[in-house]
Amino acid sequence: MRRGYRGPLRGLIMGPAALVLGIGGALAAAPADAAPGKAEVYLVDGLLGVPVAVVLDGREVVASAPPASVVGPMAIDAGPHVVTLQAGGRTITGARFTVTSGQSIDLVAHRAADSGQVPRIVVFRNDLSPVGPSKARLVVAHAAVAPPADVRLGGTTLFHDVSSGEALSLLVPARSYSVDVVASAGSDTILGPVRLAVRAGTLTRVFAVGDPSNGTADVVVQVLPVPVVGAGRPRSVPTGDGGQAAESYVADGPDLRPPAVAAALALVLLVLLVRGGRGRLVRLHRRRS
Amino acid sequence: MTAGLPPDRSGRGAAALLAVLGVYGVALVATGVLSAIGFGTGRLPVREAAGEESVGRPVQAAPVVVPAATTLPGLPVGVATPSLRPSALPSASLGTDIPARPAVFVPAQVVLPDGTTAPVVPVGLHGDGALVIPDDVRTVGWWTGGSKVGEAYGSVVVAGHVDSATRGIGVFAELRQLVPGQVVTVGAGAHQARYRIISAMRVPQAQISQDAGIFAVDGPPQLILVTCGGAFDPVRHRYQDNLVVVAAPVA
Numbered sequence: 001m002r003r004g005y006r007g008p009l010r011g012l013i014m015g016p017a018a019l020v021l022g023i024g025g026a027l028a029a030a031p032a033d034a035a036p037g038k039a040e041v042y043l044v045d046g047l048l049g050v051p052v053a054v055v056l057d058g059r060e061v062v063a064s065a066p067p068a069s070v071v072g073p074m075a076i077d078a079g080p081h082v083v084t085l086q087a088g089g090r091t092i093t094g095a096r097f098t099v100t101s102g103q104s105i106d107l108v109a110h111r112a113a114d115s116g117q118v119p120r121i122v123v124f125r126n127d128l129s130p131v132g133p134s135k136a137r138l139v140v141a142h143a144a145v146a147p148p149a150d151v152r153l154g155g156t157t158l159f160h161d162v163s164s165g166e167a168l169s170l171l172v173p174a175r176s177y178s179v180d181v182v183a184s185a186g187s188d189t190i191l192g193p194v195r196l197a198v199r200a201g202t203l204t205r206v207f208a209v210g211d212p213s214n215g216t217a218d219v220v221v222q223v224l225p226v227p228v229v230g231a232g233r234p235r236s237v238p239t240g241d242g243g244q245a246a247e248s249y250v251a252d253g254p255d256l257r258p259p260a261v262a263a264a265l266a267l268v269l270l271v272l273l274v275r276g277g278r279g280r281l282v283r284l285h286r287r288r289s
Numbered sequence: 290m291t292a293g294l295p296p297d298r299s300g301r302g303a304a305a306l307l308a309v310l311g312v313y314g315v316a317l318v319a320t321g322v323l324s325a326i327g328f329g330t331g332r333l334p335v336r337e338a339a340g341e342e343s344v345g346r347p348v349q350a351a352p353v354v355v356p357a358a359t360t361l362p363g364l365p366v367g368v369a370t371p372s373l374r375p376s377a378l379p380s381a382s383l384g385t386d387i388p389a390r391p392a393v394f395v396p397a398q399v400v401l402p403d404g405t406t407a408p409v410v411p412v413g414l415h416g417d418g419a420l421v422i423p424d425d426v427r428t429v430g431w432w433t434g435g436s437k438v439g440e441a442y443g444s445v446v447v448a449g450h451v452d453s454a455t456r457g458i459g460v461f462a463e464l465r466q467l468v469p470g471q472v473v474t475v476g477a478g479a480h481q482a483r484y485r486i487i488s489a490m491r492v493p494q495a496q497i498s499q500d501a502g503i504f505a506v507d508g509p510p511q512l513i514l515v516t517c518g519g520a521f522d523p524v525r526h527r528y529q530d531n532l533v534v535v536a537a538p539v540a
Contacts, residue, residue: 122383230433236420236498240517241452242458244458250520250529
């Protein structure tokens with residue numbers, strides 16, 4: 001699916017409400033891969049503070065992105081770039097990053113553990129490789145001010161000991177999940193549980209952001225389409241047409257196949273022997289011995 | 290550990306950064322520039338992005354999560370100065386994609402409890418909806434519509450001939466000997482996964498597609514081995530049943 005460059009911004013802002021409402025409605029289709037020589041970049045604002053202006057290579061691409069939003073895709077040339085986030089004319093944070101042709105990445109701005117530090121920007125690559133029918137790739141990324149965490153789906157722990165700056169990926173059936181994030185040490189709830197609707201043929205990325213210690217834990221959800229590859233459900237599984245391995249046979253209709261012919265001959269012989277009486281059988285035995 | 294990135298992971302991240310993506314350089318130290326330019330707090334009124342710059346509609350904060358973000362304490366905000374040149378900005382750190390545990394892979398071979406080993410190839414469907422079964426009776430097929438080995442949900446389906454009119458008895462004739470408790474191993478390269486057999490059953494061939502459990506995308510992870518079984522119909526050259534062996538991952 002190569003649709004090429006479609007303008008600087010054609011994307012989605014999705015806050016936690018998407019979790020409740022189901023993700024479908026707010027999602028704009030994004031190209032599954034970038035045009036030649038281009039890369040696609042999304043900015044995930046996990047600062048949870050004030051709306052920010054997103055400035056890419058010195059050009060303001062979004063004047064005011066709300067907290068917990070996703071900005072993009074921004075189609076940019078392969079090579080080095082600079083992104084800054086600004087509020088009130090002041091730079092909150094910024095970083096240099098480099099993309100290669102065809103890449104799709106997220107720049108995730110999130111707060112540091114020490115509130116006196118400049119917020120960080122972390123790069124995550126979007127895995128847009130195909131998924132199977134009725135499936136999605138679910139990625140949970142830890143960008144919160146919190147210790148290593150376990151991520152649970154429907155009460156089952158599927159991600160263990162995820163540290164800040166780490167992401168884990170799962171192929172999951174498309175449906176609704178209850179997601180919660182708990183500290184790996186102890187069981188303090190970092191987030192949730194929240195309902196997450198995961199649609200087939202998507203890369204669904206969940207970013208845990210904020211700081212549970214001051215009640216600002218939140219999630220940002222990003223949904224990107226990915227190709228679906230794989231066969232449908234079989235109508236039949238025809239795994240034998242020889243009969244050499246058969247241990248029994250269906251007895252209807254004439255049968256001229258070798259095993260059946262042999263069986264029929266044996267039956268005829270048996271009938272003849274029985275009709276011939278016990279004496280003939282005895283004679284046969286005597287001849288053999 | 291109370292909060293944030295442990296120092297050792299931070300160091301590991303920086304090392305990975307340099308080793309894997311040299312392009313990110315060594316400018317992490319430039320963080321100091323931002324630190325040096327001072328902080329304040331500030332808050333902007335929300336302005337709607339206009340025209341081509343529109344990025345969609347803002348979504349209300351969810352009732353299930355946290356109060357409106359604007360009620361949060363302000364962030365430390367660096368004061369933009371002419372000294373904040375692009376070259377002075379730090380490189381973005383590289384998020385770590387943790388490999389899936391257990392590994393997720395397309396099976397390349399299957400080893401039955403008696404040591405019988407068969408290569409596995411991906412298979413789709415014929416035009417009539419029948420699963421493609423490799424012609425070579427020593428080779429079996431992995432259904433591409435099902436789960437890969439190691440996925441958290443759904444059936445990994447592997448099917449092979451019990452026999453073939455032209456190629457003789459197949460490797461999956463051995464499935465008829467399997468009993469619950471035995472272990473089947475699937476692998477690919479360095480990857481390997483073990484499954485313990487929990488049941489073996491015969492399903493009428495005409496009904497196998499209606500069995501929701503065999504081709505389940507959802508549900509618990511399981512390995513499904515399929516061949517033919519039951520009485521052979523020499524007229525139609527087919528078996529009446531499919532033999533279905535179900536196995537669960539060994540932790």
